[in-house]
Amino acid sequence: MSDLFDSYPYQDRFPVLRGLPEQGRPRDEIRAELATMATEEDRAWESGQCSGTMYCGDHEHYDFLTEAFGRFAHQNALQRDMCPSATRFEGEILAMALDLMHADAVTGTTPAGLVTSGGTGSILHAMLCYREHARTVRGIDRPSIIKPETAHPAFAKAAHLFGLELRVLPVDPQTTLVDPAAVADAIDETTAAVIASAGNYPYGTIDPIAEIAEVTAARGVGLHVDGCLGGFLLPFGEELGYDIPPFDFRVAGVTSISADTHKYGYGLKGSSTVLFRDQALRNQSYFFVPDWSGGKYYSPSMDGSRSVGLLASTWASMVSLGRAGYREHAGRIFAAAAAIRDAVVATPELRLVGTPTFVVAFTSDVVDIYHVNDAMRARGWRFNGLQYPNALHLAVTRPQTQDGVIERFAADLREAVAYARDHAGQPAVSAALYGGLPGGMTADASVFITAVMRQLLDAQQSVPAPR
Ligand SMILES: *Cc1c(COP(=O)(O)O)cnc(C)c1O
Numbered sequence: 001m002s003d004l005f006d007s008y009p010y011q012d013r014f015p016v017l018r019g020l021p022e023q024g025r026p027r028d029e030i031r032a033e034l035a036t037m038a039t040e041e042d043r044a045w046e047s048g049q050c051s052g053t054m055y056c057g058d059h060e061h062y063d064f065l066t067e068a069f070g071r072f073a074h075q076n077a078l079q080r081d082m083c084p085s086a087t088r089f090e091g092e093i094l095a096m097a098l099d100l101m102h103a104d105a106v107t108g109t110t111p112a113g114l115v116t117s118g119g120t121g122s123i124l125h126a127m128l129c130y131r132e133h134a135r136t137v138r139g140i141d142r143p144s145i146i147k148p149e150t151a152h153p154a155f156a157k158a159a160h161l162f163g164l165e166l167r168v169l170p171v172d173p174q175t176t177l178v179d180p181a182a183v184a185d186a187i188d189e190t191t192a193a194v195i196a197s198a199g200n201y202p203y204g205t206i207d208p209i210a211e212i213a214e215v216t217a218a219r220g221v222g223l224h225v226d227g228c229l230g231g232f233l234l235p236f237g238e239e240l241g242y243d244i245p246p247f248d249f250r251v252a253g254v255t256s257i258s259a260d261t262h263k264y265g266y267g268l269k270g271s272s273t274v275l276f277r278d279q280a281l282r283n284q285s286y287f288f289v290p291d292w293s294g295g296k297y298y299s300p301s302m303d304g305s306r307s308v309g310l311l312a313s314t315w316a317s318m319v320s321l322g323r324a325g326y327r328e329h330a331g332r333i334f335a336a337a338a339a340i341r342d343a344v345v346a347t348p349e350l351r352l353v354g355t356p357t358f359v360v361a362f363t364s365d366v367v368d369i370y371h372v373n374d375a376m377r378a379r380g381w382r383f384n385g386l387q388y389p390n391a392l393h394l395a396v397t398r399p400q401t402q403d404g405v406i407e408r409f410a411a412d413l414r415e416a417v418a419y420a421r422d423h424a425g426q427p428a429v430s431a432a433l434y435g436g437l438p439g440g441m442t443a444d445a446s447v448f449i450t451a452v453m454r455q456l457l458d459a460q461q462s463v464p465a466p467r
Pocket residue numbers: 118119120121152154197199200201226227228229260
């Protein structure tokens with residue numbers, strides 16, 4: 001695992017560029033350098049011991065997508081006269097995603113969507129549309145949005161960028177779900193949209209969306225379902241008979257859904273969908289400059305030029321898998337998640353947080369969960385650290401469905417808990433990076449931790465200085 005503060009991670013092996021070299025280098029030399037970095041970095045997840053991150057992990061699938069990407073990477077989706085393929089790819093990606101989200105149940109409006117650069121992009125576009133709708137249609141000066149604490153930080157980013165007031169609701173510590181009655185209480189005349197997750201990132205749990213939708217529909221406010229993580233997985237879980245509460249357009253009050261093609265859609269990184277019950281809401285992100293000297297400018301979203309390559313590769317991923325392909329992968333993922341859950345339940349020192357779907361989150365009331373993480377890290381596992389309460393999660397992806405991974409998890413977990421018992425009272429190494437402070441986040445702690453995160457960003461975003 002590389003040092004997060006290291007600004008020059010490859011300086012021992014490769015030259016550090018401090019400016020644009022006068023002479024180019026031979027392609028083969030560059031190829032070899034790229035191959036070395038990529039091959040070594042892929043080893044971190046190929047074992048199946050890495051939570052989330054690499055949703056597909058099938059190199060043959062990646063090669064196929066890269067081929068599709070390569071054919072269109074240089075084309076610009078803004079210039080449809082030259083690339084009508086972009087209109088086909090984008091329209092069909094959205095048709096497939098809307099189909100998956102049961103847009104066929106929508107009556108009275110025309111469902112629509114946008115293909116964006118990722119989950120954050122989808123969430124930002126949805127929140128922008130709600131803001132514009134609130135301002136222009138409902139006459140709300142400073143609109144607000146309401147999110148359960150567990151909903152993704154991209155909603156806070158949207159509030160920050162778009163001048164929305166963000167209201168955060170606590171969740172039940174046992175179920176990790178938001179209370180629809182609390183949502184009802186939080187809605188007022190400024191509310192542009194309520195957010196619910198299917199499932200949320202920390203625990204993979206699904207908010208009571210049908211109940212929340214009754215509240216939002218009665219009050220005439222939007223309901224955005226964040227299916228960035230679960231959007232391309234949960235529908236197949238439902239088809240396979242798993243207990244998945246309703247979250248898609250079959251729920252009448254759901255007005256938009258984000259679903260990431262670059263997660264369980266198994267596409268390349270940099271693509272996602274945001275889907276709207278009503279095209280009129282989607283169109284709030286349109287932008288026009290009719291009188292610019294450079295010509296008439298219009299774009300459907302916040303982006304300007306976009307690579308058609310990502311549309312082509314996302315389309316290729318979906319078309320090559322089909323419902324049957326997705327269902328088969330989902331079946332293995334849900335089965336692996338259930339087996340991982342069983343291994344946690346079989347360990348008396350550990351306790352599940354929420355009811356697992358395809359994310360298994362666990363904590364301990366007996367040992368320091370970060371000691372467990374330390375020992376699992378030493379055995380090659382990479383979990384995500386959660387706080388309030390301190391916990392770990394494993395978002396199950398296709399690499400975990402390989403033979404032997406579950407057995408390795410169960411065996412390593414037993415040893416890790418024994419390690420945690422042996423080291424009781426000593427500080428855990430990974431707590432510094434992952435852990436929440438006991439007693440919650442005081443203002444002082446927040447300032448301190450933000451300063452550390454700023455140093456991390458400064459290190460990671462640093463530019464090699466000229467010599
Ligand atoms: C990953 C994720 C996002 C944000 O997606 P990015 O692709 O990282 O921008 C939003 N919501 C949930 C639930 C997620 O898991």
